[in-house]
Amino acid sequence: MKRYLCILSCLLLAACAGNPRLQEVRALADDAPKLAGFNDLSQRYRDTYLREQPYLSAAAAQREEAIDRKRHEAYPDFIALHTAATTYLRALGALAGGDTYNFGDQTKHMAESIKAWPDTGLTDRHIDAYSRLVRLLMRAATSREQDKAVQAMLREGYEPLQGTLDAMHTLLRFFNKNHDNEQRIVLGMLEVEIPYADAPRDRLLAALARSHQQEKLKEYRLLGLRHTLAAQNIDAIRDRHAALYRGLDPLPGAAPDGANANGAVSAAGDAPPTIPTAKGAQP
Amino acid sequence: MSLTASLPQDLETLADSLSASADELHQRIMRGIRQQQRLEGSHIKGGPAPLTQGAAQALFENEVALRQQANSLYADAASHSLEGMGTTLPELLRLSDQARVAIRHIERVKELAGISADLLAVAAAIAAARPEHLVAPLESLKKQLAARQTQESA
Numbered sequence: 001m002k003r004y005l006c007i008l009s010c011l012l013l014a015a016c017a018g019n020p021r022l023q024e025v026r027a028l029a030d031d032a033p034k035l036a037g038f039n040d041l042s043q044r045y046r047d048t049y050l051r052e053q054p055y056l057s058a059a060a061a062q063r064e065e066a067i068d069r070k071r072h073e074a075y076p077d078f079i080a081l082h083t084a085a086t087t088y089l090r091a092l093g094a095l096a097g098g099d100t101y102n103f104g105d106q107t108k109h110m111a112e113s114i115k116a117w118p119d120t121g122l123t124d125r126h127i128d129a130y131s132r133l134v135r136l137l138m139r140a141a142t143s144r145e146q147d148k149a150v151q152a153m154l155r156e157g158y159e160p161l162q163g164t165l166d167a168m169h170t171l172l173r174f175f176n177k178n179h180d181n182e183q184r185i186v187l188g189m190l191e192v193e194i195p196y197a198d199a200p201r202d203r204l205l206a207a208l209a210r211s212h213q214q215e216k217l218k219e220y221r222l223l224g225l226r227h228t229l230a231a232q233n234i235d236a237i238r239d240r241h242a243a244l245y246r247g248l249d250p251l252p253g254a255a256p257d258g259a260n261a262n263g264a265v266s267a268a269g270d271a272p273p274t275i276p277t278a279k280g281a282q283p
Numbered sequence: 284m285s286l287t288a289s290l291p292q293d294l295e296t297l298a299d300s301l302s303a304s305a306d307e308l309h310q311r312i313m314r315g316i317r318q319q320q321r322l323e324g325s326h327i328k329g330g331p332a333p334l335t336q337g338a339a340q341a342l343f344e345n346e347v348a349l350r351q352q353a354n355s356l357y358a359d360a361a362s363h364s365l366e367g368m369g370t371t372l373p374e375l376l377r378l379s380d381q382a383r384v385a386i387r388h389i390e391r392v393k394e395l396a397g398i399s400a401d402l403l404a405v406a407a408a409i410a411a412a413r414p415e416h417l418v419a420p421l422e423s424l425k426k427q428l429a430a431r432q433t434q435e436s437a
Contacts, residue, residue, distance in 0.1 A: 048354075060347050067351060070358040174295070174357045181302055181350040188309055192343045195316050196336045 021247065022096040025150055028240050029093020032086045035237065037230035038168050042078040044223070045175040046071050048182050055189040078171060084133045085164045088157055089237070095150045129163020132156075151248055158245045165238045169231060176227040183220040187213065298356035300376055301406050304383040305349040308399055311386055312342050332392045342392075345399040352406035359410070378405070378421070381428050389431075398427050 049068035056064060190213045197206040315334035322333055334342070382402045389395045404420030 056347065057344055060344065060351065063348065063351050067355045067358055070355070074358070177295075177298070177302065178354050178357050181305070181354050184305065184309065185347050185350055188343065188346060192312060192316065192339050195320055196339075198320075 019147065021244065022147065022150065024240075024244055025096035025154070026093050028237065028244065029089045029096065031233075031237060031240075032089040032093070034233040035082055035086055035089075035168070037226060037233060038172065039079060039082050041172065041175050041227060041230055042075060042082070045078075045178055046075040048178060052182055052185055055186045081130065081164055081168050081171070084130055085161060085168065088133055088161055088164075092150065092153055092157070095153060129160040129167070133160035133164055154241075154244055155248055155251075158241070161241055162238060165234050165241075169234050169238075172227060172231050172234070176224075176231075179220075179223060179227060183223075187216060187220065190216070294356050294359065297376060297379070297409065298353040300379045300383070301349050301353040301356070301402075304379055304386060304399075304402055305346045305353070307383045307386040308342065308346045308349065308395075311389065311395060312339055312346065315339065315342075315392070332390055334392065338392055342396060342399065345396070345403055348403050349399070349406060352403065352410045355410040356406075378424060378428070382424065385428055385431050394427070394431070398424065398431075401427060 048071060049064050052064060053061060190209060194206060194209050194213065197209060311331065312334065314331045316339055318331050319333035319335065319339075379402060382398055385398055386395065389398065401420045401424035405417060405424060408414065408417040408420065
C-alpha cells in the first residue's frame with residue numbers, strides 16, 4: 001500500500017513538474033514580491049507632509065495638515081489592495097506547487113473590508129474586484145484538486161485580480177503626481193531662496209544650501225524611477241496573469257469540438273465579460 | 284457636461300492643470316529672480332520685472348498653495364466632494380489653461396500676483412467643495428484674463 005502511495009505521489013510530482021501551466025503559475029507567484037514597491041510608495045505618499053514640513057511656511061503647513069489627514073485615512077485601504085493581490089498570487093502558487101498554504105487568517109483579516117473608498121479615487125469596479133478576490137480566497141482554502149483548482153482559481157480570479165491591479169496602477173499614478181508636486185515645493189523653495197543668499201556673510205549658508213539641493217535632487221530622481229518601476233511590475237504581473245487566463249482549458253460543454261476550443265477560449269480571453277455591479281446577484 | 288459626469292478622471296485633469304499653472308508660475312518667478320540678480324535694481328524696459336526677495340517669496344507661496352490644491356484634488360479624486368457645484372469643469376479647465384498661458388507672458392508683478400491669487404481661490408473653492416466661494420474669484424479671474432487679452436491685442 002505504502003509503495004503504491006509512493007508511486008502515486010511520484011507520478012503526481014512528475015505531472016506537476018511537467019505541466020507547463022503549473023510551472024508558469026508558480027513562476028508568476030514567485031514574482032508576487034515585486035508588488036512590494038507599491039507598498040513602499042504608498043507609505044511614502046502617506047508621509048508626504050513629514051518631508052515637506054521643513055520647507056513650508058506656517059500658512060502652507062496649516063493647509064497641508066488637512067491633506068495629510070486624507071492621505072493617512074486612505075493608507076490602510078491601499079495596503080489592503082496589495083495584501084489581496086499578493087495573497088491571491090501566493091495561494092495560486094501554493095495550489096500549483098502542491099503545498100498546503102494556510103491563508104485563512106489573512107483572508108479573515110482582509111474581509112474586514114475597505115472603508116474609505118470614496119476618498120481614494122477608486123471606482124466601484126475596483127471595490128467589486130477586491131471583494132470578489134477575498135471571497136474567492138475563502139473558497140479556495142477548501143479546494144485541493146490541483147490542476148482543476150488552479151484553473152478554477154485562475155478563471156474566477158481573472159477579473160478580480162485584474163481589477164485590483166488596475167486600482168493599484170491608478171493609485172500609483174496619483175502617488176507619482178503627488179510626488180512631483182512635493183518635489184517642486186521642496187526644490188522650488190531652495191531654488192527661490194538660494195539666489196538671495198549671495199552676501200559675503202552668507203557664503204556658508206549658500207554652500208550648505210546648494211549641497212542639500214544636490215542631495216534632494218538625487219533623492220527625487222531616484223524616487224521618480226521607483227514609481228515607474230513599480231508601475232511596470234504591476235503591468236507585467238497583470239499581463240502574465242491574463243496570458244494564463246487565455247490559456248485555460250475550455251469549460252466542459254462550452255466547446256465540445258477540440259479544434260475550435262482554442263479559438264473560443266482566446267476569444268473569451270480577449271473580451272472578458274464585464275464585472276456585474278449588482279451586488280445582490282452574487283453569492 | 285455636469286461636474287459629476289466622469290469623475291475622478293476630470294478631477295485629475297483639473298489637478299494636472301493646476302500643477303501646470305504652478306510650473307508656469309515657477310518659471311516666471313525664476314526669470315524675475317535672475318533679472319533681479321543681473322540688474323541689481325536698475326530696471327531695463329521690456330524684460331520680465333525683477334523680483335525682490337519679499338515679492339519672490341510671496342509669489343512662491345502662491346505656487347506652493349496651487350500645488351497643495353492639486354495634491355488635495357489627487358487625494359480626493361472623488362465625486363461627492365463636487366456635487367452641487369454651480370459651474371462646469373470644462374470651463375474651469377479652460378480658464379486655468381488661460382491663466383497658465385497668461386502667467387507665462389505677464390511682465391508686471393502686480394498682475395502676476397493677482398491672477399495667481401484668483402486661480403488659487405478658485406482651486407481652493409473646488410478642493411473644499413464650497414461652490415459659494417467659487418463665484419467671486421471666478422469672476423475676478425475672468426475679468427483679469429479678459430483685460431489682459433484686450434491689452435495684448437491693442
